[in-house]
Amino acid sequence: MEFNLIIAGVGGQGGLTLSRIIGNAAMKEGYNVRIGETLGMSQRYGSVLSYLRFGEEVYSPLIEEGEADLMLALEPAEALRNARFLSDKSHAIVNAYPIHTATTLVGKERYPSLEEIRGALSRICTVEMRNFQKEADKINPRTLGVLMLGFAYGKGLIPLNKESLLSGIQETLKPKLWEINIKAFERGMELAK
Numbered sequence: 001m002e003f004n005l006i007i008a009g010v011g012g013q014g015g016l017t018l019s020r021i022i023g024n025a026a027m028k029e030g031y032n033v034r035i036g037e038t039l040g041m042s043q044r045y046g047s048v049l050s051y052l053r054f055g056e057e058v059y060s061p062l063i064e065e066g067e068a069d070l071m072l073a074l075e076p077a078e079a080l081r082n083a084r085f086l087s088d089k090s091h092a093i094v095n096a097y098p099i100h101t102a103t104t105l106v107g108k109e110r111y112p113s114l115e116e117i118r119g120a121l122s123r124i125c126t127v128e129m130r131n132f133q134k135e136a137d138k139i140n141p142r143t144l145g146v147l148m149l150g151f152a153y154g155k156g157l158i159p160l161n162k163e164s165l166l167s168g169i170q171e172t173l174k175p176k177l178w179e180i181n182i183k184a185f186e187r188g189m190e191l192a193k
Contacts, residue, residue: 001031002055003159004063007145008082009074010099011039011046017172018072018145019050025160025168026054036061047078070157072148075099076117076129083124090125091157093148094118097133128155135187143184150188 005022009015016037023033031054038049051063066087073079073094086092096114104111112120114129121127132151136144146169152158153165169181 001159002053002058004068004070005052006063006068006071006082006085007050007052007074008071008078009048009145010078011048013048013074013099014142014145015048015050015074018074018149019052021146021165021168021172022052022149022158022160023054023168024171025164028164028167028171029160031055032058034058034061047081049078049082070152071125072145072152074144074148076114077111080112080117080120083121086121086125088125091152091155092121092125092127092129093152093155093157094121094127094129095132095144095148096129097131130191132188132191135191136184139184139187140180143181146181147184147188147191150185151192152188153185154189154192 007015007019019035023035026033033054036051051061053061063085065084068085068090071086071092073092076094076096076098079092079094098111100111103109118127118129132148133144136147166182170178173181
């Protein structure tokens with residue numbers, strides 16, 4: 001068994017923390033885990049990309065183009081920017097909450113519409129796109145990634161046990177953050193039904 005996950009977002013969204021939660025969960029189940037990261041200027045909403053691979057024999061953190069089983073995109077344009085990792089066997093769960101960069105805000109670049117992003121991704125893989133940020137905001141805005149993880153788990157797209165994922169939350173986050181993140185995970189599972 002080998003599972004390849006891409007987490008795409010911008011600085012400050014918690015993508016790196018999310019990769020550690022899932023990595024800790026996979027280690028709890030005895031898998032070899034490899035995590036690689038590409039960081040933009042996170043303090044300025046730069047691109048942040050995490051590669052997470054786990055399985056019985058996984059030696060490199062990098063995922064080849066077209067080899068991702070799942071993409072969790074915390075920001076829609078970042079999903080499009082990293083679509084090269086997707087194929088017809090992939091699933092993409094995309095947060096439909098755009099975060100504009102300085103260049104799109106001043107009109108130097110055009111931010112694609114959510115429909116354009118969905119359409120482009122749908123030509124490559126199976127896409128689930130909704131405003132997960134709106135749901136996370138009801139709990140705590142910083143729970144976005146864990147809420148999306150719960151959604152992916154609820155859709156059967158994460159080959160790990162719920163107990164391991166909850167343990168991953170507890171091993172990765174400070175105890176004062178456990179309750180709201182477990183609530184977010186459960187809410188994501190509800191949304192998947």
